[in-house]
Amino acid sequence: xxxxxxxxxxxxxxxxxxxxxxxxxxxxxxxxxxxxxxxxxxxxxxxxxxxxxxxxxxxxxxxxxxxxxxxxxxxxxxxxxxxxxxxxxxxxxxxxxxxxxxxxxxxxxxxxxxxxxxxxxxxxxxxxxxxxxxxxxxxxxxxxxxxxxxxxxxxxxxxxxxxxxxxxxxxxxxxxxxxxxxxxxxxxxxxxxxxxxxxxxxxxxxxxxxxxxxxxxxxxxxxxxxxxxxxxxxxxxxxxxxxxxxxxxxxxxxxxxxxxxxxxxxxxxxxxxxxxxxxxxxxxxxxxxxxxxxxxxxxxxxxxxxxxxxxxxxxxxxxxxxxxxxxxxxxxxxxxxxxxxxxxxxxxxxxxxxxxxxxxxxxxxxxxxxxxxxxxxxxxxxxxxxxxxxxxxxxxxxxxxxxxxx
Numbered sequence: 281x282x283x284x285x286x287x288x289x290x291x292x293x294x295x296x297x298x299x300x301x302x303x304x305x306x307x308x309x310x311x312x313x314x315x316x317x318x319x320x321x322x323x324x325x326x327x328x329x330x331x332x333x334x335x336x337x338x339x340x341x342x343x344x345x346x347x348x349x350x351x352x353x354x355x356x357x358x359x360x361x362x363x364x365x366x367x368x369x370x371x372x373x374x375x376x377x378x379x380x381x382x383x384x385x386x387x388x389x390x391x392x393x394x395x396x397x398x399x400x401x402x403x404x405x406x407x408x409x410x411x412x413x414x415x416x417x418x419x420x421x422x423x424x425x426x427x428x429x430x431x432x433x434x435x436x437x438x439x440x441x442x443x444x445x446x447x448x449x450x451x452x453x454x455x456x457x458x459x460x461x462x463x464x465x466x467x468x469x470x471x472x473x474x475x476x477x478x479x480x481x482x483x484x485x486x487x488x489x490x491x492x493x494x495x496x497x498x499x500x501x502x503x504x505x506x507x508x509x510x511x512x513x514x515x516x517x518x519x520x521x522x523x524x525x526x527x528x529x530x531x532x533x534x535x536x537x538x539x540x541x542x543x544x545x546x547x548x549x550x551x552x553x554x555x556x557x558x559x560x561x562x563x564x565x566x567x568x569x570x571x572x573x574x575x576x577x578x579x580x581x582x583x584x585x586x587x588x589x590x591x592x593x594x595x596x597x598x599x600x601x602x603x604x605x606x607x608x609x610x611x612x613x614x615x616x617x618x619x620x621x622x623x624x625x626x627x628x629x630x631x632x633x634x635x636x637x638x639x640x641x642x643x644x645x646x647x648x649x650x651x652x653x654x655x656x657x658x659x660x661x662x663x664x665x666x667x668x669x670x671x672x673x674x675x676x677x678x679x680x681x682x683x684x685x686x
Contacts, residue, residue: 281510282517283541284470286534289458290450290518294511296459297467301503305471307684308645309482310499310665311652316486317495318664322583323480332655338647342480343584345640346577349479351607352632353577354404357570358397358612359542362386364563372546372559379546380539388616397608400567401601404574408582408597412488416579420572427568428509430561435516437558443526447519450534451511469637474506476573478645480580487583495665496673496681516562517545524548541566578604607632653686 285293319329323342327335366372372379387393407419438444472478489495518534521544525532528551536544545562549555578600585596614621614628623631652661662678663669671678 281470281474282514283536284466285451285514286518286521286536286540288463288466289455290534291452291454292456292458293463293467294451294514295454295456296463297471298507300464300468300471301507303684304468305475305477306499306503307681308472308477308649309475309503310495310681311649311685312477312482312645313486313489313495313499314661314665315648315652316483317489317491318660320487322487322587323483323580324584324588326483327651330651330656332651335647335651335655338644338651341640341647342478342483342644343580345479345636345644346481346580347603347607348632348636348640350574350577350581350604352611352629353570353574354401354604354608355393355397355612355615355629357400357404357567357574358393358395359387360563360567360570361396361399362392363542363546364560364567367549367556367559367563370556372549373556375547375551377547377550380543383539383542387612388619390613390617393612393615394609397612398605400571400574401605401608403571404578405597405601407571407575408578409594411593412579416575420575423568423572427565427572430565430568431509431513431516434558434562434565435512437552437554438516438518438520438523441520441523441552444519444523446526447522447532448515450522450532451514451518469641472641472645473637474510475503476576478641478648479577480644481576484580484583485576491667492670494667494671494673496671496677516565520545520548520552524551527551649685653682658682 285297315326315330319326321329324336324339326339326342327333328339407415409415410418439448476482486495489498517540521534521540522532524530524547533540533544546559549559549562552558578597581600581603582593582596585591585599586593589596589599591599610618611629611632619627621628624634626634662682665671665678665681666673
């Protein structure tokens with residue numbers, strides 16, 4: 281979120297993001313949880329259990345999505361492990377160091393990225409072995425607490441740096457002249473990814489949700505808290521970028537893209553008073569955020585193997601991990617040893633990134649809302665969404681959601 285906001289007009293990006301959150305993302309998010317609770321199954325059987333077995337192919341698109349995302353996401357997770365280790369050994373103390381060369385050398389090497397990817401996957405697997413309540417929930421609750429505290433601390437430190445005010449203004453005050461088609465598409469894609477829409481996570485977790493739970497309130501609170509947290513993450517990074525540029529008399533590196541995290545920020549930490557401690561907190565936050573997301577994506581795949589292949593949870597996690605490890609190794613090596621192999625003009629890592637965010641998530645979500653809005657009876661959809669009439673959410677919200685879904 282921070283680097284995409286920085287690249288796409290700062291406050292203008294956030295303004296568009298909020299509009300899309302309310303008009304598109306929230307209705308789709310509620311729909312996915314509703315279908316998950318109604319069908320009570322893994323993503324491939326959603327349409328079967330809703331009386332449309334001919335639509336089952338759409339469920340496999342949803343299953344494929346987290347597999348493709350996990351393939352490259354776990355590699356990035358491994359990078360966060362590496363940089364947390366470096367931060368803990370106080371490696372980011374020289375403002376003049378070649379952090380770009382260091383990062384490029386690391387990701388293009390053969391074995392080191394694979395080791396850190398394996399560590400990241402091991403942590404993810406341990407949480408999933410315990411199941412939803414005793415594993416994922418027990419693991420995620422303290423991790424999210426630590427994540428919240430650390431990113432807030434980083435944001436406070438960032439905002440108190442000399443020259444940070446301009447970065448805060450850039451992030452929070454929209455320049456409407458910067459809004460164009462690219463900003464719209466980028467904001468929508470980030471919102472879908474951040475809220476886990478179209479990845480199968482909400483369908484899977486929705487199948488575990490009790491009837492008495494208020495889906496509307498769950499969705500609204502999830503969307504608002506997620507967005508608030510994303511903005512706090514932006515406040516942790518963008519003001520610091522402006523502050524260091526102010527101290528050094530240079531132009532803020534707001535267009536650094538993904539390199540903002542692993543190339544630009546280490547240099548910023550090196551120039552920042554107390555930067556070594558802030559670096560540890562930041563990369564700890566990054567790792568915790570990556571692990572909690574990976575845990576949820578892995579559960580989509582695990583649920584499929586448990587229900588369709590009748591495997592025990594331990595075996596289902598193990599099979600899922602083997603698939604992810606193999607694909608992850610290919611994505612990691614595509615940054616170096618396998619860089620010559622391209623798909624649609626991109627290396628394998630970038631291809632998996634683009635195909636998941638630009639195609640699979642979009643197509644899967646579109647099919648889902650078409651099904652919910654035009655294949656399921658309105659009364660049945662609203663009955664499940666309202667918890668069979670037990671929800672205390674105002675009726676107008678449900679009418680709005682159904683209208684937007686159609």
